[in-house]
Amino acid sequence: MPTIEVDGKNFEVDEDGYLQDWQEWNENVAKKMSQDDGIELTESHWEVIKFLRDYFEKYQIAPMIKILTKEIGKVMGPEKGNTKYLYELYPAGPAKQACRYAGLPKPTGCV
Amino acid sequence: MAKTPKPDELSKINYTPPQSSWIDTPTELKEGYWCYGAKPKNLEILHFPNPREWRVQDEDWKLPENWQEIILEGMKERLDKYRSFKVFMDICVRCGACADKCHFFIGSGDPKNMPVLRAELLRSVYRGNFTAAGKILGKIAGARPLTLAVLKEWWYYFFQCTECRRCSVFCPYGIDTAEITMMGRELLNLLGLNTDWISGPAANCYMKGNHLGLEPHTIVGNLSYMLDDIETATGIKIEPTFNRKGAEILFVTPSGDLFADPGTYTCMGYLMLFHELGLDYTWSTYASEGGNFGFFTSNELAKRLNSKIYAEAKRLGVKWILGGECGHMWRVLNQYMDTWNGPADFLEVPKSPITGTVFENTKTTKMVHIAEFTADLIKNGKLKLDPKRNDNLKVTFHDSCNTSRGMGLFEEPRYIINNVCNNFYEMDELTIREKTFCCGSGSGLNAGENMEIRMRGGLPRANAVKDVVDKYGVNMVANICAIDRAVLTASLDYWVPGTKVTGVHELVANALIMKGEKERTTDLRGEPLPGMEGNE
């Protein structure tokens, strides 16, 4: 199984680089993943990551986009509660890229 | 993950077959064409054999020592059990009528994606092991031994068939290559060879009741956000019930509608319609999946997953079941459910409480497709509709393989669309109704890592869409399947950018005039309605 190394520790990831065990995650994992993509994580990025992790803990799945945009809008202001803003932060898509940095698995099925 | 070539590169398709005969042409497993292998945890949940870590690109697939024996035994068992399988192995005359009918052949030019040749991959092993001529004459009789290379070739091409059955419409013998693929996949599963994009959702469904693995409180939570949006758009507050015993109707839809756009808008459509009718119905957080990824694995698993819907109907004591906009759910329901888990005699023959129509066609399954239900409402004048609200849309309809070829549901969705939209245009007649082209990624092929073959397989459908875009300015492709909603969104974005995708009940809800609604200024997506552009 592929791994990524963060602070001298190996973390198991799947073929697309998603963490195998979301509970093993720490902030440096997100930093390492984003560095590899050439993205620097700002406060705004962390807001999204933090929301995703809190949500996942309660619901065992990433939030649907509707929930993510609404909740981010509540925290960061209505002008930011939209997919356009999220794509600016995460160009490869909030569902994929932000979830990966947050250590969550990708959803499967008719999606 | 392999990088997907750009459309102008991908559309240069080479139809010249290789010089060597197919049997002597080795198959290379190209990245971008296959999906990741099934993870051990998912196979364990499903009690499937040979759970282990393995990688498609590795030489060693970690098969059991006696894998050939297992496959041949499995083949024998299925030849005895399924008459269709035996007949399809024997009767093909290789006339070639099916050859250019498969979207994967059209989009890839790979001869092994001709339905006849796809079947031949399995048939050659059948001949070599189960027919006298093949045993004696070998290759001259079109037989070959079951080697590891053959097994890998099966894996590669049986997961490059969407089990769409378009080929069968053109075969003079009615040979259904989808059923051959289904047998091929069953055999592969005896060795733990599934894709993870299929075994993951199947395991989720087995454990939690739906492919996505949505927990009960997640389902309720997701719907509550949709209800908020409905209230914003219409001023109407809706309070649906969950797991309610004694409801008249159990409603079951694919979980994609509960999670992913644009399916969520279709889901809002269901909620609004049922509220307006005052329907005595309930959602279930246990049987929370209309789709059946077991069907893409084996008949046995499909049966297991299907049984949950009926167990829940029994537990809740409902009279009948209403099913949402899903594709393969209806192939399972219409063609398999009765002999697997039916007839569902503990339920009543479905009767619309609004119109009194009895759905005789569902006498044994007791499950009605929502397109039939809604078409009947409109026919009986039970809905107040304002189609002008959809006047910004020029709509075409994509028939899902399974609702069209699996149950002949052609007129109902068209009838509904024509009543809720003013601008409807058909695609070319060779690409609709029973001849419909697959979205390109059905039967569990809608993963991320096989994007190149998905886009290739999606080309014929996208091409027909492009034709009506160019001719009539079509900007919306309607359908009645959750896989379509996910898949067409990606393939049209790739081939015909700017064209959007919708479920039929999203269109219904936009046009539906509800009792006590405020003046509507936006559609369900929050976009201004035609004529309301300045009112935001």
Ligand code: SF4
């Ligand atoms: S059309 Fe039927 S008989 Fe002809 S090659 Fe295809 S499967 Fe065989």
Ligand code: SF4
């Ligand atoms: S069932 Fe569909 S995908 Fe499979 S071979 Fe036939 S046309 Fe191709």
